[in-house]
Amino acid sequence: MHNPSIRVVGYTDMSRRSVLDLFHPAVAEWFTRAFSSPTTPQLLGWPAIARGESTLMLAPTGSGKTLAAFLWCLNRLMFSPAPAPASRCRVLYVSPLKGLASDVDRNLRAPLEGIASVARAQNVAIAAPAIAIRTGDTPALERARFGREAA
Numbered sequence: 001m002h003n004p005s006i007r008v009v010g011y012t013d014m015s016r017r018s019v020l021d022l023f024h025p026a027v028a029e030w031f032t033r034a035f036s037s038p039t040t041p042q043l044l045g046w047p048a049i050a051r052g053e054s055t056l057m058l059a060p061t062g063s064g065k066t067l068a069a070f071l072w073c074l075n076r077l078m079f080s081p082a083p084a085p086a087s088r089c090r091v092l093y094v095s096p097l098k099g100l101a102s103d104v105d106r107n108l109r110a111p112l113e114g115i116a117s118v119a120r121a122q123n124v125a126i127a128a129p130a131i132a133i134r135t136g137d138t139p140a141l142e143r144a145r146f147g148r149e150a151a
Helices: 016-020 025-034 040-050 065-079 098-121 140-148
Strands: none
Touching: 016 025, 016 040, 025 065, 025 098, 040 065, 065 098
């Protein structure tokens, strides 16, 4: 829940609706279908992320930090024209625990599928990003492939 007493440097008082206006309409529609409202880390983080600022979100587990970062990445990857292969956007999510790989499914794959579904229903073209997970158990050949070609 949003706490109006929290003030952050550079924070603008964006409403729940206006913060979603930062996203492509298909992303905003998916979010409003999936969630009742943005969390405080999302309300505070998305404007800074949208401006291209390095953003650190410090909040309790389950407060929406990972989705806040992943959703903006999906927004850009799916709806912005792809640059030349050598300079394409890459997203690297580093988790301290192998068990947190479930974050990838909950906060990356599920939104990707949901947003793609909304975009298809609206006849909006998307670029579907490739997703790969590497853990300590990833075979050496696959790890080497990651070094040669992005996911």
